[in-house]
Amino acid sequence: xxxxxxxxEAQLIPEWKEAFVNYWQLKKHVKKIKLSRKPxxxxxxxxxxRWGLACSILLDPxxxxxxxxxxxxxGSDNDKNSVAQVTSDNVENGQVEDEAYExxxxxxxxxxxxxxxxxxxxxEELNKVNRFYESREKEFLDRxxxxxxxxxxxxxxxxxxxxxxxxxxxxxxxxSNREGSLSGSWPSSHRDHDLSSESFGEPLNKSSMEExxxxxxxxxxxxxxxxxYVSSVTRSSSKSKLRGKPRMGMAKKRIPSTATPAGAFAAxxxxxxxxxxxxxxTGKDGAGDSGTGKKKIQCxxxxxxxxxxxxxxxxCLLKNYSSLNLMAFTKILKKFHKVAGPQASTNYLxxxxxxxxxxxxxxxxxxxxVESMFTEQFTNNDxxxxxxxxxxxxxxxxxxxxxxxxxxTGCFVTLFSLYAILAHLTGISSYPxxxxxxxxxxxxxxxxSLHLFMYGCNLFMWKRxxxxxxxxxxxxxxxxxxxxxxxxxxxxxxxxxVGAMVIHLLLLTNGFPLSRVNAIPGVLxxxxxxxxxxxxxxxxxxxxxxxxxxxxxIICSPFVKVLMVDFFMADQLTSQxxxxxxxxxxxxxxxxxxxxxxxxxxxxxxxxYGELAYVISFLPYYWRAMQCVRRWFDEGDVNHLAxxxxxxxxxxxxxxxxxxxxxxxxxxLVVVLVTSTAAVFYQLYWxxxxxxxxxxxxxxxxxxxxxxxxxxKCIYFISIALxxxxxxxxxxxxxxxxxxxxxxxxxxxxxASLEVIRRGxxxxxxLENEHLNNVGRxxxxxxxxxxxxxxxSDD
Numbered sequence: 001x002x003x004x005x006x007x008x009e010a011q012l013i014p015e016w017k018e019a020f021v022n023y024w025q026l027k028k029h030v031k032k033i034k035l036s037r038k039p040x041x042x043x044x045x046x047x048x049x050r051w052g053l054a055c056s057i058l059l060d061p062x063x064x065x066x067x068x069x070x071x072x073x074x075g076s077d078n079d080k081n082s083v084a085q086v087t088s089d090n091v092e093n094g095q096v097e098d099e100a101y102e103x104x105x106x107x108x109x110x111x112x113x114x115x116x117x118x119x120x121x122x123x124e125e126l127n128k129v130n131r132f133y134e135s136r137e138k139e140f141l142d143r144x145x146x147x148x149x150x151x152x153x154x155x156x157x158x159x160x161x162x163x164x165x166x167x168x169x170x171x172x173x174x175x176s177n178r179e180g181s182l183s184g185s186w187p188s189s190h191r192d193h194d195l196s197s198e199s200f201g202e203p204l205n206k207s208s209m210e211e212x213x214x215x216x217x218x219x220x221x222x223x224x225x226x227x228x229y230v231s232s233v234t235r236s237s238s239k240s241k242l243r244g245k246p247r248m249g250m251a252k253k254r255i256p257s258t259a260t261p262a263g264a265f266a267a268x269x270x271x272x273x274x275x276x277x278x279x280x281x282t283g284k285d286g287a288g289d290s291g292t293g294k295k296k297i298q299c300x301x302x303x304x305x306x307x308x309x310x311x312x313x314x315x316c317l318l319k320n321y322s323s324l325n326l327m328a329f330t331k332i333l334k335k336f337h338k339v340a341g342p343q344a345s346t347n348y349l350x351x352x353x354x355x356x357x358x359x360x361x362x363x364x365x366x367x368x369x370v371e372s373m374f375t376e377q378f379t380n381n382d383x384x385x386x387x388x389x390x391x392x393x394x395x396x397x398x399x400x401x402x403x404x405x406x407x408x409t410g411c412f413v414t415l416f417s418l419y420a421i422l423a424h425l426t427g428i429s430s431y432p433x434x435x436x437x438x439x440x441x442x443x444x445x446x447x448x449s450l451h452l453f454m455y456g457c458n459l460f461m462w463k464r465x466x467x468x469x470x471x472x473x474x475x476x477x478x479x480x481x482x483x484x485x486x487x488x489x490x491x492x493x494x495x496x497x498v499g500a501m502v503i504h505l506l507l508l509t510n511g512f513p514l515s516r517v518n519a520i521p522g523v524l525x526x527x528x529x530x531x532x533x534x535x536x537x538x539x540x541x542x543x544x545x546x547x548x549x550x551x552x553x554i555i556c557s558p559f560v561k562v563l564m565v566d567f568f569m570a571d572q573l574t575s576q577x578x579x580x581x582x583x584x585x586x587x588x589x590x591x592x593x594x595x596x597x598x599x600x601x602x603x604x605x606x607x608x609y610g611e612l613a614y615v616i617s618f619l620p621y622y623w624r625a626m627q628c629v630r631r632w633f634d635e636g637d638v639n640h641l642a643x644x645x646x647x648x649x650x651x652x653x654x655x656x657x658x659x660x661x662x663x664x665x666x667x668x669l670v671v672v673l674v675t676s677t678a679a680v681f682y683q684l685y686w687x688x689x690x691x692x693x694x695x696x697x698x699x700x701x702x703x704x705x706x707x708x709x710x711x712x713k714c715i716y717f718i719s720i721a722l723x724x725x726x727x728x729x730x731x732x733x734x735x736x737x738x739x740x741x742x743x744x745x746x747x748x749x750x751x752a753s754l755e756v757i758r759r760g761x762x763x764x765x766x767l768e769n770e771h772l773n774n775v776g777r778x779x780x781x782x783x784x785x786x787x788x789x790x791x792x793s794d795d
Contacts, residue, residue: 004023004327004328004331005023005024005027008020008023008324008327008328011320011324012324013317013320013321013780014466014467014468014771014775014780015468015471015774015775015778015779015780016132016317016321016778016780017775018775018778019128019129019132019321019778020129020321020324020325020328021125021126021128021129021325021328021329021332022121022125023328023331023332025121026118026121026122026125026332027332027335029114029117029118029121030118030332030335030336030339032114032117032118033114033115033118033336033339033340034339036113036114115340118336119348122329122332122333122348125329126329126351126352126355129325129355129357130355130356130357132778133318133321133322133356133357133360134356134357136314136318136321136778137318137360137362137363140311140314140315140318140363140366141362141366143307143311143314144311144366144369144370146786147304147307147308147311147786149788150304150307150786150787150788151304151373151377153788154297154300154301154304154788157297157300158297299787300787300788301378303784303785303786303787304786304787305374305378305389306784307784307786308370308373308374308378308390309374309389309390310781310782310783310784311370311781312367312370312371312374312390312391313390313781314780314781315363315366315367315370316367316391317780317781318363319363319364319367321357322357322358322363325357326352326353326357326358329349329352330349330352333345333348333349333352336348370390371383371386371387371390374386374389374390392476392477392478393478394477394478395478395479395482397482397484401484401485401488402484404488404492405484405487405488405491408488408491408492408495409491411495412491412494412495412498415495415498415499415502416498418502419498419501419502419505422502422505422506422509423505426505426509428505428508428509434508435741435742435745436741437518437521438501438504438521439745439749440582440585440586441521441522441524441525441582441586442497442500442501442521443578443579443582443749443752444525444579444582444583444586445493445494445497445524445528446494446497446749446753447576447578447579447582447749447752447753447756448493448576448579449490449491449493449494449497450753450756450757451572451575451576451756451759451760452486452489452490452493453486453487453490454756454757454759454760454761454763455486455760455763456483456484456486456487456490457483457760458760458763458764458767459481459482459483459486460483461764462764462767463483465709465710465768467709467767467768467771468771468774468780469767469771471774471780471782472564472767472770472771472774473564473565473568474563474564474565474782475546475565476542479542479543480543481540481543485540485543489540496524497524500520500521500524503520504517504518504520504521507520521586522586525586531544532544532547532548533548550565550566550569551569553566554566554569554570554573554623554627555623557570557623557626557627557630558626558627558629558630558633559630560630561630561634562627562630562631562634564770566627567624567627567628567631568763568766570620570623570624570627571624571759572759573620573623573624574620574621574624574647574650575755575756575758575759576620576756577616577617577620577654578748578749578752578755579752580616580617580619580620581616581617584612584616614655614658617654617655617658618651618654618655621647621648621650621651621654622647622651624647625644625647625648625651628640628641628643628644628647629641629644632644639690643686643690645682646679646682646683646686649675649678649679649682650679650683652675652679653672653675653676653678653679653680653730656668656671656672656675656676657672657676657730657733657734659671660672660733660734661733669734672733672734673734676730676734680727680728680730683727684723684724684727687723687727687762688720688723691762691765691766691769692765692766692768692769693705693769693772694716694720694765695720701713703717704716705769705772707772707775707776709768709771709772716765719761719765722758722761723758723761723762726754726755726757726758726761727758729751729754729755729758732747732751
C-alpha cells in the first residue's frame with residue numbers, strides 16, 4: 001500500500017506546491033507528541049531493593065571506606081538532584097512517589113507544548129489553503145464573467161448577417177410595392193431619379209448592406225481589440241437588450257455593447273453610401289473585405305474557445321487542489337486522533353470541513369455552466385465532442401514503443417559493426433574522396449540523431465523531476481512527444497542511416513557507377529524531407545507540423561511574436577551550425593551537378609559558395625538576435641537587448657574563426673582570441689546568471705539558488721564546471737591539430753557532438769529555472785488573450 005505522503009507528492013500540482021498543506025511538517029509535530037507521551041521506564045521498587053542487596057554483598061569490603069564520604073554528601077545531593085536516588089532505605093519514606101510526580105509534570109508540560117505547536121501549525125496551514133483557494137476562485141470567477149461578455153459579443157457579431165438579410169428583404173418588398181404603384185403614372189427616367197432621392201425605403205442593396213453591417217459593427221469591435229481591419233465606420237453608442245444570449249450564473253452585469261444590429265442599421269445608413277461611392281470609383285465591390293471579416297470573426301471564435309478550455313482546466317486544477325488538501329487534513333487529524341484522543345481531532349475536522357475551500361460550491365457550479373455553454377456554442381450540443389476539448393485524455397505509454405526501441409537498437413549495433421568490419425577489410429575509409437563524399441551528409445543525420453537523443457534524455461529527466469515542460473512550451477498534452485517516442489525516432493533514424501552507409505559501401509566496392517552510388521545519400525535526405533512534410537496522420541504528424549511551424553516562426557523573426565518554444569528552438573539551432581553547413585555542402589553537391597568532383601569550389605561559383613558558408617554560420621545567431629529585438633519591442637525589457645548583444649558577439653567570433661581558417665595570419669589569430677574569449681565569457685555569464693539562475697552567493701544554497709529541484713547540490717557544481725569546459729571547445733580551431741584528412745573529419749564531428757551534448761545539458765537547467773519561476777508566481781494555467789475589449793459609450 002502506497003503511503004499517503006508519496007501519493008500526495010505525486011498528485012499535487014507542481015506550480016502550486018507551496019500553497020498545499022505542509023503535510024510532512026505536520027507529521028513531524030504528531031511524532032513529537034507521540035514521543036512526549038511515551039512513559040518513562042522507572043525501575044520497580046522491589047527490583048531496586050534486590051539490586052541494592054546484591055551490590056551490598058559484593059561491595060561489602062569497600063562499603064565501610066565509602067560510608068564516610070557518602071554520609072558527608074548525602075543530604076546535599078538529595079536536595080540538588082531532580083530525580084531522587086532510590087535505594088532500599090528511601091523506598092519507605094515516600095521519595096519514589098515524589099520522583100514519579102515530578103516526572104509526570106515534566107511529561108505533561110512537554111505534551112501540552114507539542115500539542116499547542118501542532119494546533120498552531122494546523123491553523124496556519126488551514127488559513128494558507130483558504131487564502132489561496134479564495135484568490136484563485138475569485139480569479140476564475142472574474143475570468144468566467146469576462147468570457148461570458150466575450151461570448152455575448154460574439155453572438156451579436158454572428159447574428160448581424162441574418163438580421164441584415166431580414167431587414168433587406170423587407171426593404172426590397174416595400175420598394176417593389178412602391179415601384180408598382182408609381183410605374184403607371186411616371187416615366188422611367190423620372191421614376192428612377194425620384195426613387196433615388198426618396199428617404200423612406202431602401203437605402204442600399206442587399207449585398208452591400210450585409211457587407212457594411214458586418215464591417216460596421218462586428219469587425220469594428222475586433223479592430224479596436226488587436227485585430228486590424230482595412231476600413232472602419234462610426235460606431236453607435238446606443239445599447240439594446242440581449243435576447244436569447246447565453247448567460248453564466250456568475251455574470252453580474254451585461255456587456256456595454258458598442259453597437260447592436262438595430263443601432264448599427266440606423267447609424268451606418270449615411271456612411272454606407274460613401275463606402276459604395278468609393279468602391280465604385282475604385283472599381284472594387286468590397287467582397288474581399290466581407291471575406292476578411294468572416295475570417296476574423298472565426299479567429300475570434302477560436303480564441304474564445306481556447307479561453308474556455310483553459311478556464312475549465314484551471315477549474316479542474318482548483319477542484320483537485322481542494323480534494324487533495326481535504327484528504328491531507330483528514331489523514332493528519334487521524335494520526336493526531338491516535339495520540340491525543342478523539343475530542344480534539346473531531347473538533348478540528350469539523351472546522352476543516354466548514355472551511356471555504358471545502359464548503360464553497362462556486363467552482364463546481366461554474367464548471368457545469370462552462371460545460372453546458374461550451375457544448376451548446378462550440379460543438380452543436382455534442383457533449384462527447386465537447387469533453388474531448390475540455391478534458392483531453394492523455395495517451396497511455398505503449399509497451400510496443402519500448403519493444404521497438406530495444407529491437408531497433410539491436411539492429412543499429414549489428415549494422416554499425418558490419419559497416420566497421422567492411423570498411424576495415426576494404427580499406428576504403430582511408431581514401432580522402434570517400435570521406436569527402438560520405439562525411440557531410442551522414443554527419444547531418446548523426447548530429448540530428450544525437451540532438452534528438454539528448455532531447456529524449458531531457459524529457460525523461462523533466463518527467464522524473466516533475467518539470468511541467470508541456471505547459472512551459474505550450475505543447476498539447478495529448479500529442480506532446482514523450483521520451484520513449486524521442487528515443488524511438490532517434491534510433492530508427494540512426495539505423496536507417498547506418499543501413500544506407502552499408503549499402504553505399506557494398507555498391508561502391510562492387511564496381512557500380514560512381515554517380516549512381518553517390519546519389520544514395522541525397523535520396524535518403526529527400527526521403528526525410530518528404531516524411532517531414534507528409535500530410536497523412538502517420539509518424540507523429542502533430543510533432544512534425546509543430547516543428548515546421550516553429551522553424552517558420554524562427555525564419556520570420558522579428559515579424560512574428562516570439563513564444564517560449566520559438567526562442568528555445570532557436571537556441572538549439574545555434575548549437576547545430578556544423579549540421580547546417582553540412583546541409584549546405586550537400587545541397588551544393590546536387591544543385592551544382594558536381595557531386596564527387598567539387599567543381600563548385602573553384603572559380604566564381606567557388607567564391608559564391610564560400611560566402612554562403614558565412615551566411616549559414618551567421619543565420620542562427622541572427623535569428624536569435626532578432627527574436628531578442630522583437631521581445632524588447634513587445635515587453636519593453638532592456639534585458640532582451642543585452643541578450644541580443646550575446647548573439648552579436650557570437651556572430652563576430654564565428655566570422656573571425658572562418659576567416660582565420662582561410663587566412664592563417666597572426667593578426668587574424670589575435671582577432672579570433674579576443675572575439676572568442678569575449679563571446680565565451682558573455683555567454684557563460686548569461687548561462688549561469690540569467691538562464692540557470694545560479695551563482696547567487698546570498699541564496700539559501702550558497703553559489704546556487706534558493707530553490708533546487710535536484711537534491712544533490714554537487715550535481716549543479718559539476719554541471720557548471722562541465723559547461724565552462726565545453727564552452728571553450730573553440731580552442732581546437734585555433735590550435736589546428738595536424739592530422740590526416742579522415743582524422744580531421746572525425747575530429748570535427750567529435751567537436752560538433754560536444755556542442756550538441758552541452759546544449760542538451762543546458763536545456764535541463766534552463767527549463768528548471770523557468771519552471772521555478774512559474775512556481776514562484778503560481779502559474780499553472782495559460783492566460784489566453786481575448787479578442788474584444790469593453791469600450792465606453794463616448795468612444
